[in-house]
Amino acid sequence: MEKIALGRTGIEVTKWCLGTMTFGTHTKQDDADRQLDMALDAGINFVDTAEMYPVNPVAKETVGMTEETIGNWIAKSGRRGEYILATKVSGPNGGFFRDGRSFDGSNIEQAIDDSLRRLQTDYIDLYQLHWPLRGSYHFRQNWGFAAKPNNRQKTLDHMAGVLTALQRAVDAGKIRAFGLSNESAWGTTRWIDVAEQVGGPRVASIQNEYSLLCRLYDTDLAEVAVNEDVLLASYSPLGCGLLTGKYQNGALPEGSRLALNGDLGGRKTDRVFAATQAYLDIAAKYGLDPVHMAMAWQDTRPFPISAIFGATTSAQLERILAGKDVKLGQDVLKDIEVAHKAHPMPF
Numbered sequence: 001m002e003k004i005a006l007g008r009t010g011i012e013v014t015k016w017c018l019g020t021m022t023f024g025t026h027t028k029q030d031d032a033d034r035q036l037d038m039a040l041d042a043g044i045n046f047v048d049t050a051e052m053y054p055v056n057p058v059a060k061e062t063v064g065m066t067e068e069t070i071g072n073w074i075a076k077s078g079r080r081g082e083y084i085l086a087t088k089v090s091g092p093n094g095g096f097f098r099d100g101r102s103f104d105g106s107n108i109e110q111a112i113d114d115s116l117r118r119l120q121t122d123y124i125d126l127y128q129l130h131w132p133l134r135g136s137y138h139f140r141q142n143w144g145f146a147a148k149p150n151n152r153q154k155t156l157d158h159m160a161g162v163l164t165a166l167q168r169a170v171d172a173g174k175i176r177a178f179g180l181s182n183e184s185a186w187g188t189t190r191w192i193d194v195a196e197q198v199g200g201p202r203v204a205s206i207q208n209e210y211s212l213l214c215r216l217y218d219t220d221l222a223e224v225a226v227n228e229d230v231l232l233a234s235y236s237p238l239g240c241g242l243l244t245g246k247y248q249n250g251a252l253p254e255g256s257r258l259a260l261n262g263d264l265g266g267r268k269t270d271r272v273f274a275a276t277q278a279y280l281d282i283a284a285k286y287g288l289d290p291v292h293m294a295m296a297w298q299d300t301r302p303f304p305i306s307a308i309f310g311a312t313t314s315a316q317l318e319r320i321l322a323g324k325d326v327k328l329g330q331d332v333l334k335d336i337e338v339a340h341k342a343h344p345m346p347f
Helices: 029-041 065-077 108-119 152-171 185-198 220-228 239-244 257-261 272-285 290-298 314-321 330-342
Strands: 003-005 012-014 016-019 046-048 084-089 124-129 175-181 203-207 231-234 305-309
Touching: 012 016, 016 029, 029 065, 029 314, 065 108, 084 108, 108 124, 108 152, 124 152, 124 203, 152 175, 152 185, 175 185, 175 231, 185 203, 185 220, 203 220, 220 231, 239 257, 239 272, 239 290, 272 290, 272 330, 290 305, 290 314, 290 330
Parallel strands: 016 046, 016 305, 046 084, 084 124, 124 175, 175 203, 203 231, 231 305
Antiparallel strands: 003 012
């Protein structure tokens, strides 16, 4: 699979990335092992996880299990050198980590050590901040988002402390690169500026939601990405399963995310099924699997992307991987843009 630069780090990652947020609960160890081997064997060299995983739900009893599941595979497989491993430190975390504290310059090195222990590895290739501490407009918070006033210097001081600690981790060989998640254009550029001031690691990537159904990234953040060489590690490229078509016409597959949490993190709206149908119709018109169309579309965007996809089962993963070489023609892309203008913000 084609590779792309991870910011200015000199590291290259594939344009697809295996997400693992169900590993440990919904995806048991044997199937997780199989998925990791399948992804690597298909040419994918990028694996993403987080200290707070698994999800649906996130619970105090299960946080860390996904990293542990991957760590068990690392210990058994001997394949650590074949892929780029990314994980994330939680922001506000409901008391799950660090006695209820979030991350800062005083405790992020301990968080790295804890992830290394669970992952059974000596280094993390890409260490990401799961949430900005000052608030975020992601996960449908954009509808009522209001930036907090008068906290600029506090934010910059926090960034300086975190970046200084992360540079110590880089110097110790514990992490290789630094990324963000659920961030804004302002936050991303400030992390870059502060890194230059304190000599910390530069932002290499930003992990934000991006799909045919969610295109908030297309404007300001896309401009940041192009001018600052920041890779988008896009999560939910299949719209949390909506773009597979499995929820159309009132369908509710047993064990699916919609069955488990009821609203797909706010993605289930009155508008979303009509929007989804528009994309399903385009896929049918051109004889494409809608999963393959949604994933291939990511590679057509005018900024750098590695699309993070996940599968609860290896059978689902097999379907996704079958489309790894699909390319979209101009006629498909024109129809997609027509559908986007008709359904600009379905959730």
